[in-house]
Amino acid sequence: MKDRPRVQDFDWPLLAIAGTISALGVLEIYSSTHASAMAGMQWKQLMWIGIGIIGMFVISRIDYHTLMDQAPALYLVGVAGLLVVLLIGFSRLGAKRWISLGGLMNLQVSEIMKLIIIIVLARYFAEVRTDRLTLTDLLKIGVLTLIPVGLILKQPDLGTAMVLVPVAVVGAFFAGIQWKHAAIGLIVIALLVPLGWNMRRHLKPYQQQRIQTFLHPEEDQRGAGYQILQSEIAVGSGGFWGKGFGKGSQNQLGFVPVRYSDFILAALAEEQGFIGVCVVLLLYLGLILRLVDNAQKAKDRAGMYVVMGVTAILGFHVLVNASMVIGYMPVTGIPLPLMSYGGSATAFVFLALGLVMNVRMRRFVN
């Protein structure tokens, strides 16, 4: 490492896309909450975006190889953090996800775990030197992933737990999973679904409710099915051009559930119409393609894994969240990255983008 990474190697277009999406999010948060008791939320969100961007620059300065060196330690710290949450974390909305940092800031440890799993799995895949993953590799990856997944599920936070899985799946895809293993994996999942269905009584009541509701939304108009229905009404009634900023009745009158957070895309769809949705989803596509471009230009395979880990998580978030908003998936509590209100989640995305910058800035180094 003779040369220092230079400022012009920073991925400014990527930051511009992320900033645009964040700005749209802040506007929609303002629109959704300005007339309610929660007015002023957009300032908190802006603060977190600021903190995230600072964090992004900080994390981009630390060579990702250095971070990957510390992967085992990071992993242990992450798992220990999750255990601490389970033991002493405080509950909010019926789930223990936060560790109090004093003052107003509450840290959602599982968000940090997302960063850690990206680094840990990138390290693991980088150690596989062939183009073929053996069954042993897959099992090890499985165990590494499922330990934090299990702990997060315990909180319980089905959404975040699920988000860790695509990192492993996408990593395996690039590491050269054998077709037969992929096929077997798919078959196992296909078999596990009915088994899991039979085991559903082990799920939390609200999780059972969500699955029930997804399968039969019309039966429960005031519970979770009501949420999806109201979301669909918001989206559908927005039409092609939208009802206008601050004029969505579903949004303004509070029919859209958590309209500033998990269902922010429904609020935007109602007020900005299909046109607005197109702009947002194409911005996300731009973000993903820009990330893939960074992976393609990575200096080494380790960097590629880091970038694609980030891409996997963000892509999964967008897919699951947007699908939920239009009723294609059950309510899982997965926010829309960069747009949904939420300190830890927003900070995570910028830190993850920091990792990507980190990889990009070092493509010519050495």
Add this chain to the structure above:
Amino acid sequence: MPSWNVNDQRIPQGRLALFSYLSATMIVFLLVGFWKLQVMQSEHFSDLAEKNGIRSIAIIAPRGAMLDRDGRVLVDSYPSFSILLLRDNPKLLEKNLPQIEEGLGIAKEDLDQQLDAAKAEPKFLPLIIKPEASQADIAFVDSHRADLPVLDLMMVQRRRYPHDEMLANTIGYVGEVSVQDMEKNPDRYRPGDIVGKAGLEKQYNDQIVGTDGMRRVVVNSVGKVMRTLDNVEAIPGRPIQLTIDEDLQQIAEADFANKEGALIAMDARTGEVLAMVSRPTFNPNDFAVRIPNQEWAHLNTDPKTPLLNRAIQAQLAPGSVFKIVMATAMLESKAIPASYTVYCPGYATFYGRVFHCDHAHGSVDLHKGIVASCDVYFYNVGKLLGIDRIDQYATGLGLGRRTGIDLPSEEPGLMPSEEWVERVDHHKWYPGSTISVSIGQGAVMVTPIQLARMIAAVANGGTLIPPHLMKNATDLKSGSFPISDDTVQQVTDGMWGVVNEPDGTTSGQVKLQNVDFSGKTGTAQVEGFELQNKLGKKLKENGWFVGYAPRRNPDIVVAALVQSGGWGSTSAAPIVRDVVKAYYDKKGGHLQQPSTADNLPPSSAIHPPGVSSGAEQQ
């Protein structure tokens, strides 16, 4: 360089390209999903969004007031709030119930029972759990909008009857529109609309209902009203002015305390009803909120039929009042000479049967026959006239047919004739029946209003006045059954004698100073000996008195019926006298309100001691 990193620079470009394509596909898939909702089903969802956030609230128009002839309020309306329980979310309902029970002070069993009863109804129909909410109840609902979203308030216009039982049977009552009415008039009525169910409330429903307004409001997801979109004000119903005179009504009501029967006072020139009483009665305020089922069942099955308006619905034997018809028929038909005289030994035998009289009157002519109410005289008159001639004059004077007063459910009564008995009983008329009919017994049945109109017609020369309660009634049609002046003179002389001559049936007890008060008593045996046997006691006779003043071309005519009151002269005549006296006192500007009328606490039937007409009389 760390041991794990061998600076592996092989980047799987192919797979990364594949990943890009998959991502683009994913975004297209999502966009298709949005397209389906936002473009293809946009209208459907717009409708749903509108239904979600916009609620139409009916603004109920108050019914018009009813005023007496001097503009005093007899009935009006006032706004009141009902508390609604929304039942579309059973789980939430279950959770909220204990707090609601406590906050509104409703017993758990009561609420459970109401919910049970409403189980079969659609869930979106709210339940009215408190029809008349107090200020505290309203505050409770308002302050718990967020945590008790199953409660809501509804403003309604309630009917108020400030005088409670006064005039109740004539005014009638209101209630929720029936299913049948709604089917007949689907455009006009909505479920829960309040309509007149009986009496004037029913008769003039169309005049006094207002036009409901409509407010469209935007509500948020917990049902809180955020703003009003548009507001069509309700148009209140117009008041109607009645012919009733509250002063006379109060006096008549006070006289009827603790009695059963009816009274009707009319302006004898126009047919304007000045007072109308029916006892026993009910309190229409009980219907204005929601009448408990038990109370309703009681009112409907009470053998004393408190819902009946006896002034127009009681069909009873007129007793001796009928003798006025007989006298008129005798003189007008000229079938019997005006000088016809009969000797009364206290009884008479016709067709092998003995018919009794009150006294042995000795030699009786028409004047004495009326004044002393001699049965034997009129038995003979009846025998000579025959039933068909009696029927011709009785019917001509309005007995046995409806007067056409502007009230629903007036009864016709019955005037028997040969034709009638053949049609109904399929046998020839028994001549012996004529004898009973001659003194107003037997098959003849009349209503108090018919008797009042009949007496007025005889005294005014044959004009059948049109009884009515609406002050500015148009297209009133008087009937005409001309009576010669000579006949009027003789019959009215008789009725003057009933009140004013020493041997009159009223024994001079109801004379009025400066008023030419006249009338005729009646004491009718109660029909239905089976009923009397069943009760194991003899029912007292029904007392009648129809009085009027002055003796010819009267200003006022009053008919009173006191059921089981015994002699009409002592039970009914004093009441009529009080009303006629009050009428002239008021005319002369020195009406003294009976202490009873003003001091009578509302909704109480307490009869203060020492004011009953009977007590005054003795």
